[in-house]
Amino acid sequence: xxxxxxxxxxxxxxxxxxxxxxxxxxxxxxxxxxxxxxxxxxxxxxxxxxxxxxxxxxxxxxxxxxxxxxxxxxxxxxxxxxxxxxxxxxxxxxxxxxxxxxxxxxxxxxxxxxxxxxxxxxxxxxxxxxxxxxxxxxxxxxxxxxxxx
Numbered sequence: 001x002x003x004x005x006x007x008x009x010x011x012x013x014x015x016x017x018x019x020x021x022x023x024x025x026x027x028x029x030x031x032x033x034x035x036x037x038x039x040x041x042x043x044x045x046x047x048x049x050x051x052x053x054x055x056x057x058x059x060x061x062x063x064x065x066x067x068x069x070x071x072x073x074x075x076x077x078x079x080x081x082x083x084x085x086x087x088x089x090x091x092x093x094x095x096x097x098x099x100x101x102x103x104x105x106x107x108x109x110x111x112x113x114x115x116x117x118x119x120x121x122x123x124x125x126x127x128x129x130x131x132x133x134x135x136x137x138x139x140x141x142x143x144x145x146x147x148x149x
Contacts (some may be wrong), residue, residue, distance in 0.1 A: 004029035004036070011040035015117045016057035026103040028065070031081075035068035045084035058114070061107050065100070066125055072130050078136050086092075 005132075008020060015036065023032045039060050047056050066085060073081050084100040086140050088108065093102035 002029055003033040007033050007036035011036050012099060014040040014043050016043075016053045016060060018054060018057035019060045022057065022103075022106075023060055026106065027099045028103055029070075031069045031100065032064060034063045034072045038068050039064045058107070058110055061103075061110070065103055065107060066128070069100075070129075073137070079133065080135070082129045082132045086126050089125040089129070091122075 004023070008015075011021065019039075023093060042063060043056060043060065047059065051059070061113050070078070070081055070085065081100060085097055085104060088094050088104035094105040096102065108118065108122065111121060115121075
């Protein structure tokens with residue numbers, strides 16, 4: 001059994017079924033395996049009580065894929081993941097060979113169906129990708145912290 005499926009066994013009862021289907025459908029099990037527990041904890045402690053299962057699923061897609069998965073990225077794949085987010089949030093067509101890009105495009109389309117204008121949201125995701133890239137440079141010692149930075 002994969003790490004993702006083991007995490008589903010442990011935490012799946014707290015997670016929207018649509019989220020788990022979405023993760024599997026986009027072949028993101030390896031990306032999501034470390035984040036399922038955190039996502040389940042968020043739902044249990046912070047998800048609005050009035051939210052529908054579909055709203056919770058979309059919120060989890062965003063939270064888990066745009067934040068948790070990037071924050072937990074191993075150094076060897078981190079920069080590519082940040083690039084995936086920034087690229088798709090910039091309007092570049094997703095690369096079919098990059099499952100994370102396809103997932104971002106799907107997520108952004110879902111959000112565009114909910115709100116007519118997601119430009120601010122996309123700008124924040126691009127800023128986040130840049131901030132993660134800067135944090136990565138600090139973490140691996142490529143860049144030294146400064147007061148201006």
